[in-house]
Amino acid sequence: MRLCILFFLAMLVSVAAQAGTRVEGARLWPAPDHTRLVLDTAGLVEHNVFSLSSPPRLVIDLKNTALQTDFGAVDLTGSPIRSIRSAPRNGSDLRVVLDLASDIKPRSFVLEPNQQYGHRLVIDLIDEEGSRLERATSPTVTQDSAGKRDIIVVIDAGHGGEDPGAIGPKGTREKDVVLRMAKRLADLINSKPGFTAKLTRTGDYYVGLRNRTLLARKYNADLFVSVHADAFRTPQPRGASVFALSQRGATSETARWLAQSENRSDLIGGAGGVSLDGRDDMLAGVLLDLSMTASINASLGVGGSILGRLGKVAKLHKSGVEQAAFVVLKSPDIPSILVEAGFISNPTEEKNLASEWYRDKLAKAIMEGIESYFEQTPPPGTLLAWQKNQGRGGHDVSHYRIQRGDTLSAVARENRTTVGELMRFNGMNDDRVMVGQTIRIPSS
Missing domain, CATH: 3.40.630.40 (Zn-dependent exopeptidases)
Structure with missing residues (x-):
């Protein structure tokens, strides 16, 4: 009798091990520089991700995992994914294949449960050329x-x-x-x-x-x-x-x-x-x-x-x-x-x-x-800086970039103004300047 019980318990452990975890849902988040695919899982999942070319595909292998969701219901609009396929592998594993419009750089990680979601496997499809980001x-x-x-x-x-x-x-x-x-x-x-x-x-x-x-x-x-x-x-x-x-x-x-x-x-x-x-x-x-x-x-x-x-x-x-x-x-x-x-x-x-x-x-x-x-405090060269200068009674404003060896007094002499006026006009607390600094100069 005792041997029967032990055998029965061993069978239960074996079945549980075979069942592993499950993919219970999927969501897609397209962004300008990447697309994020999120798989909701019943627990922690061991996975491996690799890319294939000609045609471009991304393969996601999930160990000891079964599929309990419909990938066909995922809206792929705005993403580089053309279709999502899946099939059992090695008896108890799951393989998910993403057919892609172009080559991407994959990144994957798991997330712990939060206020809204449970365990998740996250796959980021990164736009290596950055074309969508550059346009944006x-x-x-x-x-x-x-x-x-x-x-x-x-x-x-x-x-x-x-x-x-x-x-x-x-x-x-x-x-x-x-x-x-x-x-x-x-x-x-x-x-x-x-x-x-x-x-x-x-x-x-x-x-x-x-x-x-x-x-x-x-x-x-x-x-x-x-x-x-x-x-x-x-x-x-x-x-x-x-x-x-x-x-x-x-x-x-x-x-x-x-x-x-x-x-x-x-x-x-x-x-x-x-x-x-x-x-x-x-x-x-x-x-x-x-x-x-x-x-x-x-x-x-x-x-x-x-x-x-x-x-x-x-x-x-x-x-x-x-x-x-x-x-x-x-x-x-x-x-x-x-x-x-x-x-x-x-x-x-x-x-x-x-x-x-x-x-x-x-x-x-x-x-x-x-x-x-x-x-x-408008930035130099902006419409608000020009308007502020007009309000002070000035007629226009120019800009000068400090060069090596420049001093504020030399810049003032060159532009027929005073150090005090330059300090006031630029909101400076002292007459120190730094190479590369741009200062505003009243032309009147």
């Missing part, structure tokens, strides 16, 4: 006939795709709320003369954190604004917040830039800025520190302007601009802020954030803060 991110410098360009504001809607962000008590997802708010803010910015807005994502897909700042650089951004909704383990906390980069985050980012050789050819200080290529570590570090300090100071300035406007239409979580080491704030030459629109974990604020009228109110406050800041 052609550099933007909108100018009028007189060469007075727009101020470029890049708006980043947090999370997206498989990453829902925080989820409210009634199921409101952060990724949906912030995308709608980002689009509304972009509309408001684009309606203002002298401003152009760009979005890091325009749909429900995920963009990597580093790629968000990369997009801002591709757009030649003057300001980067990342929009999020906060959450806490209890429903009580509420209120909007504004964050800039902390000094700790700046220090770690400076070290990362210096350590990665591909950053050396990048410019700091935007168009016409300073390249780190060919410079020794000490000089490159000094240049980065100067640029990062200026970027943080500008971020705090525009963040304070936005926070002041938000405080008039919504409750604030903190009265001042907070600082943290968020990855999306770590551009060394682009002022960057993160706006937490409220606590989606708070039932009242969840209801507000889900409503169009409240998101519109917040977006208008953010726009007013941005506009007010740039009216006071």
